[in-house]
Structures are given as C-alpha cells and as structure tokens.
Amino acid sequence: MAYPMVGIVGRPNVGKSTLFNKITGQRISIVEDKPGVTRDRIYYETEWLGRKFILVDTGGLEPDSEDEFFSKIRMQVEAALKTVDLILFVIDAKDGLSPVDEDIANMLRKSHKKVILVLNKVDSFKEMPISYYDSMRLGFGEPIAISASNGLGIGELLDEVIKNIPEHIDDYDEETIKICFIGKPNVGKSSLVNKILGEERAIVSDIPGTTRDALDTYFEKDNKKYVIIDTAGMRKKGRIEDKIERYSVLRALSAIDRSDICILVIDATEGPTEQDTKIAGYAFEQNKAIIIAVNKWDLIEKDNNTVNEYLKLIKEKFSFMSFASTIFISAKTGQRLNKLFEEINSVWEEYNKRISTGLLNNVISEALLINPPPAEKGRLLKIYYVTQFGIKPPSFAVFVNDPEIMHFSYVRFLENTIRDNFGFQGVPLKIEVRKKSEM
Known part of the structure; x- marks a missing residue:
C-alpha cells in the first residue's frame, strides 16, 4: 500500500460509518439506521496534519450471527484486518459494553495489530459515562471519547492515529x-x-x-x-x-x-x-x-x-x-x-500516449490537402497547426483563424485522421478549437 491503512471495526450501529465520513469529509460510507448497511470494505485516502493514510470502513460485525450477510461481513472484517496497520475499535457509549463487543475484542487480539479503543456517542466530556471505565477491561487501554455525529474528540483521535501508524511506504505514482x-x-x-x-x-x-x-x-x-x-x-x-x-x-x-x-x-x-x-x-x-x-x-x-x-x-x-x-x-x-x-x-x-507536434502536423497537413476545410458562412477556415497539450485523455488544440466557423463534422474528420494514424484504441480524444492568438 502506498500509505498506512487504518481500519474501523465494531458491531452494527455504533457509528463507524458516521466516524468514517467525519474523518474523510465525504459521504462515502452509507449512514443509515439499519444493521448491515455497510456491507463491504470502503477505502478512502485522507490526511491529518500532513500525514496521509487510507481509512477503511467495514461492515458491522456480529460474530455469532447465522445471517447470510453478517457471516460474510465477518469474512470482510477478517480480510481487512490482514491489511490494516491500525484498528479503531468503536463502542457505543450509550449501550455500554455488550457480549458482542467482547467477542470482537477477542478477534482483534488474535490479529496482533495495534488497537485504539473509541467510545462513540459521548454527549459531554465533563462527566464520562460508566461505559468509559467499563470498556477498559477489554485490554486495549483507556478509550478515546468522541461524538462522531457532532465532531467532538475527532482531533484527539486523529492525533493518536498518526502517533501509531508508520510513515507512508511509497506515494501512489502516475503509473498506477x-x-x-x-x-x-x-x-x-x-x-x-x-x-x-x-x-x-x-x-x-x-x-x-x-x-x-x-x-x-x-x-x-x-x-x-x-x-x-x-x-x-x-x-x-x-x-x-x-x-x-x-x-x-x-x-x-x-x-x-x-x-x-x-x-x-x-x-x-x-x-x-x-x-x-x-x-x-x-x-x-x-x-x-x-x-x-x-x-x-x-x-x-x-x-x-x-x-x-x-x-x-x-x-x-x-x-x-x-x-x-x-x-x-x-x-x-x-x-x-x-x-x-x-x-x-x-x-x-x-x-497516456503523446504525439510530437512535428509528426502530428505532418499527418494533419497531408489530410488537409486531401480534404480541405470547407467554407462556412462565406468565410474560409484556415488551420494553422495542431498540438497535443495533455494526456488522460489525449488532448489536442487546433489553432485556426476563427473557431466559430469550424464545423463539428470537420472536427470529427480531424479526430478520425489522428486515430487512423496514431491509434488511440479504447480512449476518447479531447479536441479544442482555439484562435491562433491564444497560442
């Protein structure tokens, strides 16, 4: 992976997807009061204080469930645990610790990954709920209290995240x-x-x-x-x-x-x-x-x-x-x-293909001799030269005397000429008609 990965796990409806969305600033994970809604892993590249990492949201985990989705969700979480560098184990402060939370904790301990305990849905930090102290017996240390929906405690949580993740291995490059x-x-x-x-x-x-x-x-x-x-x-x-x-x-x-x-x-x-x-x-x-x-x-x-x-x-x-x-x-x-x-x-x-301006204009010049630009509105279109200015998609600028008299059919002719000579199979071509003064 290009960046360290941080996985969010926990039983259904503890606020994992809300936390994911709050950290990334995107509505990527589905937030819905319905167990099992987040059915697959979600990945998103995000950062905090200049440190980039991949945040992973997982389906709500219910280890003993025989339901088709919950049993497969467990497989998803187990697969995610194989790749993440840090785990955020989310618990519902209002519901308190449940047997399912304890089962999940057993699974996380077996992963031998660093775990940060996150106590979500804490309304006020003045007086911590009983669940704050009760959750310490899971063996992951003191929990970090947050309210994902209100954004409370998120900064402290992210500070702890970047303390516990390795430096990025290798930036994603343009070849990906x-x-x-x-x-x-x-x-x-x-x-x-x-x-x-x-x-x-x-x-x-x-x-x-x-x-x-x-x-x-x-x-x-x-x-x-x-x-x-x-x-x-x-x-x-x-x-x-x-x-x-x-x-x-x-x-x-x-x-x-x-x-x-x-x-x-x-x-x-x-x-x-x-x-x-x-x-x-x-x-x-x-x-x-x-x-x-x-x-x-x-x-x-x-x-x-x-x-x-x-x-x-x-x-x-x-x-x-x-x-x-x-x-x-x-x-x-x-x-x-x-x-x-x-x-x-x-x-x-x-x-990603690039065509040199010289080669491109040799081909276009020959095409213009075979099929000269037609007159439009009583004016003759003059094409001075063509150059490629970008890739992904391959993008070309056609410099003319008056863009308004360039008919779309002739643009298509130029596109077909480029394709016939240089390929570009499977990719769109972006062609912009510009006035010569825009050089």
Whole structure:
C-alpha cells in the first residue's frame, strides 16, 4: 500500500460509518439506521496534519450471527484486518459494553495489530459515562471519547492515529492504473473482481444490489500497479426506491470520476440495454478510457456468426463511443480474463500516449490537402497547426483563424485522421478549437 491503512471495526450501529465520513469529509460510507448497511470494505485516502493514510470502513460485525450477510461481513472484517496497520475499535457509549463487543475484542487480539479503543456517542466530556471505565477491561487501554455525529474528540483521535501508524511506504505514482467496473446490477461485476483478485474481496450473493458501496482494491500484477474500483450496480432512476440505493448510485458515478479506465460489464444473456448506454454515456462524458466486457459468454450458444453479430449490436448501441474495445469473457470460468488485462494495459498506454507536434502536423497537413476545410458562412477556415497539450485523455488544440466557423463534422474528420494514424484504441480524444492568438 502506498500509505498506512487504518481500519474501523465494531458491531452494527455504533457509528463507524458516521466516524468514517467525519474523518474523510465525504459521504462515502452509507449512514443509515439499519444493521448491515455497510456491507463491504470502503477505502478512502485522507490526511491529518500532513500525514496521509487510507481509512477503511467495514461492515458491522456480529460474530455469532447465522445471517447470510453478517457471516460474510465477518469474512470482510477478517480480510481487512490482514491489511490494516491500525484498528479503531468503536463502542457505543450509550449501550455500554455488550457480549458482542467482547467477542470482537477477542478477534482483534488474535490479529496482533495495534488497537485504539473509541467510545462513540459521548454527549459531554465533563462527566464520562460508566461505559468509559467499563470498556477498559477489554485490554486495549483507556478509550478515546468522541461524538462522531457532532465532531467532538475527532482531533484527539486523529492525533493518536498518526502517533501509531508508520510513515507512508511509497506515494501512489502516475503509473498506477485506476480501473472502475460499471454496469447494471447482477451482471457479474463483483464476481469478476473476485476472480481477478483470487479472493472473495467483494461480497458475492444472488440477492440483487448486494454491492452497495464502491470498493477500492489496491494490488500489483506483473510489476504494474492497479486500483480496482468495484461499484454498486446502477439501476434506472425510476427504480431506485430507497435512500441507500440512491447513495450507491451517486458513489458509483463518483467512482467513475476517480477512475482512468471504465470497464462496462454487460450480461451476454441480456445483451446491451438502454441503461447500459446511459451508464457508458456518463463515463464517456467524463473522458474516461472504456472497455466493454461482455460477461457470461460461456452461457451463449455460438456459431460462426455469433461474435460478429454481437459486435454489430454493440456498435449500434454505443455508436457515440466507437473507439471502445470489446472483449468476451466469463467471470465464472475465467475465460479470457488474461486477455482483459492485456487490453487494460494496452488501453492505459493509449491513454497516456503523446504525439510530437512535428509528426502530428505532418499527418494533419497531408489530410488537409486531401480534404480541405470547407467554407462556412462565406468565410474560409484556415488551420494553422495542431498540438497535443495533455494526456488522460489525449488532448489536442487546433489553432485556426476563427473557431466559430469550424464545423463539428470537420472536427470529427480531424479526430478520425489522428486515430487512423496514431491509434488511440479504447480512449476518447479531447479536441479544442482555439484562435491562433491564444497560442
């Protein structure tokens, strides 16, 4: 990990997600008075007094529960404990110490990690509740009293956090590839992430909408650094009925904003839908590199024309992003997952590609001779030169005599010329038309 990790654990409804949101200043974890709402690990990079660390929120833990979600939440917490450097064990000051808290304490002691005991929901620091003294028998020392909802005691807690975490190991660099899996619910995004990672990092269930939050998973593969963001499946707005799912959709869109490459996962048995085009449309509007992954390909009966027919259908549905590459996979069998990573690496190279101004203008000059700019409003458009001014996405400035007479169709012609000569498969191109005086 680039920075030390701090995990927040505790039984349901003690205020873990509220504390997470207060520290990060973001509404990332779902805050809802419903046990088991935070169903997966949440990661977020934050800092205090110049010290950066990764804060990890976990599902509410109930060790003896036979419920499907609670038993899997325990697995999530155990997985999180393997990676964190420091644990914030949150207890409810109003409820006092419970047998569940004691069971959690036993689990934490076995982790051999540093634990800071946090007593949440303390209304006043003038007189501490009985639970303050009672919690000391857990063996983690004197608790730090806070009120996460009111922000009381948070500074003292964070002071203690930075005293007990190591210096950051290594800053995330520009070579880290941020991947976002997007798509409708139940198309296999979480199963795909789990297959890639080789462990049950995201909860997989047959119940629709299981992945409520965006999950960040950092790992290295073949000497490359990756961050995989698995998002909650996005339904149509009209079908989003409860508050929790509304928050999830907002976070899914936020996850797209944070990513470099968006992998749109489509259910091969359903085919691309209108909702798929809307989800992809948002990623396209944010200038993200895009790969279309057609999942559950193992369930499709095939003949010699199946792939071509499917590609034709995808081209029709996603005509606005014809640059996107398509790969047919199966998260269940692992079919072509190695090809998916090859495509990710290839698209990443394209997303960061730079073309020299000299080479670029040689190509554009030849194109202008073959297809000169048409007159617009009685005026002749003059294109002086083109230069690349950015990457992620590759961004180009076209300097002309009058931007107002540059027709969008000719901008498309210039874009196609650049693609035909330099590739940029899988990535959008940003083209700005500027007046020559703006040089």
